[in-house]
Amino acid sequence: MTLRNYLRNIFQGLRSLWTGMRRTGYYFVHHKEIITQQYPDEPPRLAERFRGEVVMPHNESNEHRCTGCTACELACPNGTIKIITKYEVTPEGKKKKALDQFIYHLELCTLCNLCIVACPTDAIKMSQAFEHSVLDRRELIKILNKPGSRLMDGVE
Amino acid sequence: MLQEITSTDTGCLTINVGPQHPSTHGVLHLVITLSGETILRVDPHLGYIHRSIEKMCESLSYRQFIYVTSRMDYLSSHINNHGCALCVEQALQIEVPPRAQVIRVLMDELTRMASHVLWWGAMAMDVGAITPFFHAFRERELINEIMEETCGARLTMNYMVPGGVMFDLHPNFQKRVKDFIPFFKSKLDEYDELLTHNIIFKQRTQHIGVLSREDAISYGVTGPTARASGWACDVRKRVPYECYDRLRFEEVVEQAGDCYARYLVRMGEMRQSLSLVEQLIDNIPQGDFQAKTKAVLKLPKGEFYSRVETARGEFGVYIVSEGGTTPYRIKFRSPGFSNLSALDHMARGHKIGDLVAIMGSLDLVIPDIDR
Numbered sequence: 001m002t003l004r005n006y007l008r009n010i011f012q013g014l015r016s017l018w019t020g021m022r023r024t025g026y027y028f029v030h031h032k033e034i035i036t037q038q039y040p041d042e043p044p045r046l047a048e049r050f051r052g053e054v055v056m057p058h059n060e061s062n063e064h065r066c067t068g069c070t071a072c073e074l075a076c077p078n079g080t081i082k083i084i085t086k087y088e089v090t091p092e093g094k095k096k097k098a099l100d101q102f103i104y105h106l107e108l109c110t111l112c113n114l115c116i117v118a119c120p121t122d123a124i125k126m127s128q129a130f131e132h133s134v135l136d137r138r139e140l141i142k143i144l145n146k147p148g149s150r151l152m153d154g155v156e
Numbered sequence: 157m158l159q160e161i162t163s164t165d166t167g168c169l170t171i172n173v174g175p176q177h178p179s180t181h182g183v184l185h186l187v188i189t190l191s192g193e194t195i196l197r198v199d200p201h202l203g204y205i206h207r208s209i210e211k212m213c214e215s216l217s218y219r220q221f222i223y224v225t226s227r228m229d230y231l232s233s234h235i236n237n238h239g240c241a242l243c244v245e246q247a248l249q250i251e252v253p254p255r256a257q258v259i260r261v262l263m264d265e266l267t268r269m270a271s272h273v274l275w276w277g278a279m280a281m282d283v284g285a286i287t288p289f290f291h292a293f294r295e296r297e298l299i300n301e302i303m304e305e306t307c308g309a310r311l312t313m314n315y316m317v318p319g320g321v322m323f324d325l326h327p328n329f330q331k332r333v334k335d336f337i338p339f340f341k342s343k344l345d346e347y348d349e350l351l352t353h354n355i356i357f358k359q360r361t362q363h364i365g366v367l368s369r370e371d372a373i374s375y376g377v378t379g380p381t382a383r384a385s386g387w388a389c390d391v392r393k394r395v396p397y398e399c400y401d402r403l404r405f406e407e408v409v410e411q412a413g414d415c416y417a418r419y420l421v422r423m424g425e426m427r428q429s430l431s432l433v434e435q436l437i438d439n440i441p442q443g444d445f446q447a448k449t450k451a452v453l454k455l456p457k458g459e460f461y462s463r464v465e466t467a468r469g470e471f472g473v474y475i476v477s478e479g480g481t482t483p484y485r486i487k488f489r490s491p492g493f494s495n496l497s498a499l500d501h502m503a504r505g506h507k508i509g510d511l512v513a514i515m516g517s518l519d520l521v522i523p524d525i526d527r
Contacts, residue, residue, distance in 0.1 A: 013355030020350045024287055035294055049308035077220035112223040112314040117322060
């Protein structure tokens with residue numbers, strides 16, 4: 001290597017360092033663009049399709065859309081959902097299968113959305129719940145249908 | 157083997173790197189035999205994060221097993237899911253609607269960019285530069301937000317299903333991606349300023365961990381690692397799937413085979429992915445996002461294989477079906493495992509500090525290796 005090449009390498013090396021440092025310096029003086037979310041102080045910005053946990057929406061008269069068909073239970077890869085059904089007697093005197101308890105194990109759920117896609121009556125959906133930590137593991141086992149709730153009219 | 161070397165060669169020193177070492181990017185355990193500071197031998201010890209995903213998949217149905225593959229190579233989870241969905245579609249001969257194909261390719265390329273950009277930051281961090289890491293995560297966050305808006309999750313999306321994609325694109329998707337493309341282009345130039353031409357980075361990576369073309373082929377190395385050794389092995393070009401055969405993009409190939417060549421290949425791939433997204437974002441066809449499939453998928457009896465190009469290399473899904481609703485056997489060919497096997501060959505004769513650069517340039521994701 002000639003002396004000229006040697007010096008040129010040193011010069012080019014220094015210039016490459018200077019280019020990088022100039023970029024760093026640019027961000028040092030242009031620090032207006034704050035991209036950190038101050039999470040506990042301000043609520044997180046969640047997308048509208050964000051998958052937080054499975055919930056069962058009820059209307060004002062405490063009615064849900066779940067028929068207890070167990071399509072979601074079969075679609076779930078982790079055994080997160082357990083549906084207990086009961087027999088209700090209709091006014092005509094017939095026995096009809098209805099939902100008793102929709103047990104949802106949040107601690108097993110991977111939020112893969114397969115149950116929501118499988119549901120034929122849109123009875124369940126994903127909520128925007130974000131903070132799931134609890135002190136006792138048993139609190140993560142949830143019963144999604146509210147006490148005293150019944151099937152909405154017209155949902156088969 | 158390890159015992160022999162340590163007992164006969166008294167001048168050697170055997171040390172452990174990992175499983176809790178920041179430069180191994182996870183729980184990889186390397187037993188390194190050193191002579192002074194020179195590496196004589198590297199023995200990767202695997203299994204710290206083995207979850208027996210292949211066995212788990214045998215008890216899951218063909219719709220359910222896809223979500224588990226997000227947990228393998230979590231940085232290119234879309235592409236893993238894509239490979240599984242392709243295999244099921246190939247077995248059932250499902251025609252994927254054109255809209256779904258384009259959405260899948262868009263998502264794949266966005267994932268590839270997110271993965272490479274994270275690798276860029278982590279690689280720089282491995283060789284001692286802290287700033288690039290923050291830059292990389294700033295850009296990756298934007299891709300993650302796009303993903304979150306459409307798929308509902310940021311890392312393990314489970315968006316690809318047999319027959320198409322799970323939901324349609326979010327109305328904001330096109331606008332956000334269009335905003336992202338020029339932004340990311342300018343950032344790529346910034347990355348070049350910060351790191352590509354940096355003399356310290358060049359000297360840490362050039363002529364380090366050289367892998368020849370022949371060795372790359374014999375070790376089964378794929379992806380950017382193999383392309384840096386001059387082996388053109390991009391599945392998207394060689395065996396095009398979805399609509400890749402109708403798209404214009406170049407296969408980035410370098411000849412040097414060292415860490416710097418692997419770096420250049422990935423930087424080039426980010427630009428190629430960006431151009432792919434640019435070509436597709438205005439040409440999303442209308443129509444269904446999912447083909448009509450039966451509620452319960454039953455694969456015909458036989459063996460099925462499909463492969464896709466993840467951010468790390470070739471990902472293969474091999475399904476043996478006995479005609480039931482669950483697979484008889486599933487085998488995943490993960491790129492990280494084969495790439496890791498070449499680590500011993502690359503690292504021999506180099507200093508221990510170079511091992512970190514070599515591992516960084518391999519872009520290892522440990523759950524992908526262990527499965």
